[in-house]
Amino acid sequence: MHQMIFVNLPVADLERSRTFFTSMGYTFDDRFCDGNALSLVLGESIIAMLLQRDFYQTFVPEKQVADAKTTSGALLALSADSRDEVDELKDKAVAAGATLGRTEDHGFMYGCSFDDLDGHTWEIMWMDQAAVEVGPEEFVKQQQG
Known part of the structure; x- marks a missing residue:
C-alpha cells in the first residue's frame, strides 16, 4: 500500500501561507519550495503541497479550480x-x-x-x-x- 500522502492545495499567496503555518509551529521542506509551491511538512510521511493558484491550474487544465472560501471539496x-x-x-x-x-x-x-x-x-x-x-x-x- 501507500507509504506517503501528498495533498495538493491551491493558495492565493505563498508567503502569507508560509507565515500562517509557520506561526502554528509547522515547517517546510525548502528542497521542494519555489516560486510556485511550498512543501508543508505535516508529519513524517504527510506533506501538503501549497501551490500558487495559477500553477495548480496547470495540473487540472480542463477543470475550474474551486475557491475553498465558497466551495468545499x-x-x-x-x-x-x-x-x-x-x-x-x-x-x-x-x-x-x-x-x-x-x-x-x-x-x-x-x-x-x-x-x-x-x-x-x-x-x-x-x-x-x-x-x-x-x-x-x-x-x-x-x-x-
Whole structure:
C-alpha cells in the first residue's frame, strides 16, 4: 500500500501561507519550495503541497479550480496526541487569522476545525487510544457498564 500522502492545495499567496503555518509551529521542506509551491511538512510521511493558484491550474487544465472560501471539496483531518494539543493548534490557527469552525466533544474523541487563509478546512482531532483499539461503539458500551 501507500507509504506517503501528498495533498495538493491551491493558495492565493505563498508567503502569507508560509507565515500562517509557520506561526502554528509547522515547517517546510525548502528542497521542494519555489516560486510556485511550498512543501508543508505535516508529519513524517504527510506533506501538503501549497501551490500558487495559477500553477495548480496547470495540473487540472480542463477543470475550474474551486475557491475553498465558497466551495468545499475536501476536509483535511489531522490527528493530535491530546485534547490540549487540539486546543493549542486551534488557538494558534485563529491567532494567525484562521476562521474557527465547529468543535465536537464525544468524551473519547475531541476535535475542532478551522478554515485557513484560503478557506481550506482543517480538522484537528484526538481519540482515546482505548477507543481506537476496540472501536468507538464498543468503547462507549464498556464505559456505560
